[in-house]
Amino acid sequence: MAGIEPETGEGVEIELISGQRMREKTSMEKIRMILDDVRKGNIVILEEGLTPDEESKLIEVTMTEINPDDFSGIEIESFPQQAASEGGFLSRLFGGDQPSAKLTVIGPANQIHSLQKNDTLIRALISGK
């Protein structure tokens, strides 16, 4: 990640990415950043999550990158989308593809043994690289 030198060595790296950092990126830049990190074996936590359209593209691009030798896909969990009532009147009336503040955890499927969620907690059991 730019600005911070990545650590090398054993262990699982967890990246918590602010909403501000994501808002500066285009959809494909977000997806590329997420998949690059996850393919290194990192766990990515997004403060604000992705839009439905970005989630659709994330699934599509993930599928194109799966290969039997080193990448079997992603695990992803997020808290339920905040009620539309938290948006403004226009967003409530017209909805649409608005960014939604939903904490999202994404990691490599072959390292996440379980990813559980309830209304207030996401719990991940992760193995090393």
Add this chain to the structure above:
Amino acid sequence: MGLLGSLRNSISRVANSLFEDNGEPKRIGIYGPPNAGKTTLANRIARDWTGDAIGPESRVPHETRRARRKEDVEIERNGQTVTIDIVDTPGVTTKVDYTEFLDHDLEKEEAVRRSREATEGVAEAMHWLREDVDGVIYVLDSADDPFTQVNTMLIGIIESRDLPVLIFANKIDLDEAQVSRIENAFPQHETVPLSALEGDNMDEVYDKIAAYFG
């Protein structure tokens, strides 16, 4: 769904009927997770109204690895005929591990080939959802937990595109089936219980298809 959400959907449907009805049959995508019974349902509908099947069914996940379209399926309800195209899509997932196919007695080479085709199929299904379907039948296995991230994401994607959607709670013939879990998971949408395999409750299925997509 709140009042404003209902209003938005109503406006959207009226607008669609006024401005987008070009006389062509609507393309209805059958979506859902792997092994929910999507192809069994697609075959049931196609056989009931055209006499032909759409594709092979199997207990092995990702049997459907290409989106398949059955055109001009004419469904008769209450003296009216509704014509739709049915698009049977591969089960959507965020991961495909070829080793899972080894548990179904496939050789490694065949498992790898199947997993590669499955990933292409899922990508294709997502593309269809964004570009090429006019409505969605979302199929869930009534015996499985519906509160999964893939289901939540897919329903969110469908809603964000303002596509009309019916949720079909399939496999009600199983002892473990719990339709109420699906109704509770997605209370903003109508849930129709059925068994595509046994043909249970298909009259209501066709009534709802005609009402939502006609």
